[in-house]
Amino acid sequence: MTLDAGFTLNAAGLRIGELRGQLRALGAGPLHEARVMRLWTHALPWDSPRRHPADHFPRTLDQALPELISTLSGLARLQLREPSSDDEGERLLFELADGQTVESVLLARGGVCVSTQVGCAVGCTFCMTGRSGLLRQLGSAEIVAQVVEARRLRAVRKVVFMGMGEPAHNLDNVLEAIELLGTEAMIGHRNLVFSTVGDERVFERLPQGRVRPALALSLHSTRADLRASLLPRAPRIEPADLVAAAQAYGRTIGYPVQYQWTLIEGVNDTDQEIDGIVQLLAGQYAVMNLIPLNAIPDSPYRRPSWERAAHMARTLHQRGVLAKLRRSAAQDVEGGCGQLRARTISIQPRAPGGRAGAAGAVGAPPAGAAPAGVAGA
Numbered sequence: 435m436t437l438d439a440g441f442t443l444n445a446a447g448l449r450i451g452e453l454r455g456q457l458r459a460l461g462a463g464p465l466h467e468a469r470v471m472r473l474w475t476h477a478l479p480w481d482s483p484r485r486h487p488a489d490h491f492p493r494t495l496d497q498a499l500p501e502l503i504s505t506l507s508g509l510a511r512l513q514l515r516e517p518s519s520d521d522e523g524e525r526l527l528f529e530l531a532d533g534q535t536v537e538s539v540l541l542a543r544g545g546v547c548v549s550t551q552v553g554c555a556v557g558c559t560f561c562m563t564g565r566s567g568l569l570r571q572l573g574s575a576e577i578v579a580q581v582v583e584a585r586r587l588r589a590v591r592k593v594v595f596m597g598m599g600e601p602a603h604n605l606d607n608v609l610e611a612i613e614l615l616g617t618e619a620m621i622g623h624r625n626l627v628f629s630t631v632g633d634e635r636v637f638e639r640l641p642q643g644r645v646r647p648a649l650a651l652s653l654h655s656t657r658a659d660l661r662a663s664l665l666p667r668a669p670r671i672e673p674a675d676l677v678a679a680a681q682a683y684g685r686t687i688g689y690p691v692q693y694q695w696t697l698i699e700g701v702n703d704t705d706q707e708i709d710g711i712v713q714l715l716a717g718q719y720a721v722m723n724l725i726p727l728n729a730i731p732d733s734p735y736r737r738p739s740w741e742r743a744a745h746m747a748r749t750l751h752q753r754g755v756l757a758k759l760r761r762s763a764a765q766d767v768e769g770g771c772g773q774l775r776a777r778t779i780s781i782q783p784r785a786p787g788g789r790a791g792a793a794g795a796v797g798a799p800p801a802g803a804a805p806a807g808v809a810g811a
């Protein structure tokens with residue numbers, strides 16, 4: 435068998451399957467492959483005083499190691515860091531190998547929220563990421579690289595897929611990343627949280643996986659018409675059917691489904707919605723996360739008062755729904771995502787019926803717009 439002398443993969447859009455294939459082409463056996471994956475996903479040094487790679491890798495792989503390391507470290511380069519106002523989290527901006535940028539968020543208690551796409555096609559009307567439309571899919575290795583880079587900053591025990599992008603629209607890559615994170619990267623399966631606006635393919639594929647993650651469903655309304663206007667390009671599935679499919683998966687894995695609800699003043703914080711949530715979720719093994727809107731520029735939507743949000747959570751609780759009101763800005767990632775990226779590339783608001791644009795040079799924030807506390811990578 436002829437072995438490739440060098441490491442020839444392109445970092446932009448790289449998939450874990452391609453990476454494994456290249457390792458095999460360089461003579462790696464299953465144990466070598468597992469070792470590479472373990473060292474990478476735990477952000478461990480490739481060389482150590484006691485064991486040199488040459489001692490335990492085939493020669494061809496050992497010779498290609500500098501290129502492998504350079505490719506892996508070029509998957510996602512930390513460009514900016516922005517601490518959240520409550521000091522519990524930190525927003526990170528990564529530059530990918532082709533110059534595109536994505537955000538991740540370090541969360542309290544060892545969590546990290548990662549992006550799965552550059553931009554997003556769902557176009558939620560309260561979300562900055564939705565304004566750009568979908569620019570490209572992330573390869574599974576690029577998704578994992580965000581966790582690896584987070585591990586260079588601090589311990590990571592939980593990964594939520596709630597950053598930029600709709601994971602259901604990049605399902606193969608997200609599931610490939612989940613499998614690696616739940617095996618070699620040793621993250622507990624229920625500490626991997628797959629987030630979706632709801633898609634039949636998700637409910638088919640998740641139960642079949644070797645690693646079956648927890649599920650978060652972005653509901654935002656129990657009214658089909660309002661939900662369709664807030665999430666214009668989400669699949670048209672009745673909220674009751676979505677909840678039934680999500681609950682079935684939750685029962686399969688024996689873990690409660692989390693429902694995400696971005697609270698928008700006068701839109702979905704109404705008594706009618708409280709009744710609708712109670713109808714769908716009272717007595718169910720589920721958690722309703724109420725997340726007051728993280729307002730974005732040029733948007734008519736407002737965050738409701740804390741009293742109104744607390745009233746909603748309290749009433750749901752009294753009526754049999756386990757509801758949590760999320761106070762922390764660090765937890766407020768969905769809908770808040772994309773804002774750091776937007777400040778660096780000047781994303782334009784989506785015109786009614788038109789396409790939004792993203793223009794400007796990466797790494798060139800408009801004057802006065804640089805986030806406080808930003809450190810260069």
Ligand code: SF4
Pocket residue numbers: 554555556557558561562563564565597598599600631768769771
């Ligand atoms: S909230 Fe999530 S699904 Fe909706 S546009 Fe933003 S990234 Fe996409």
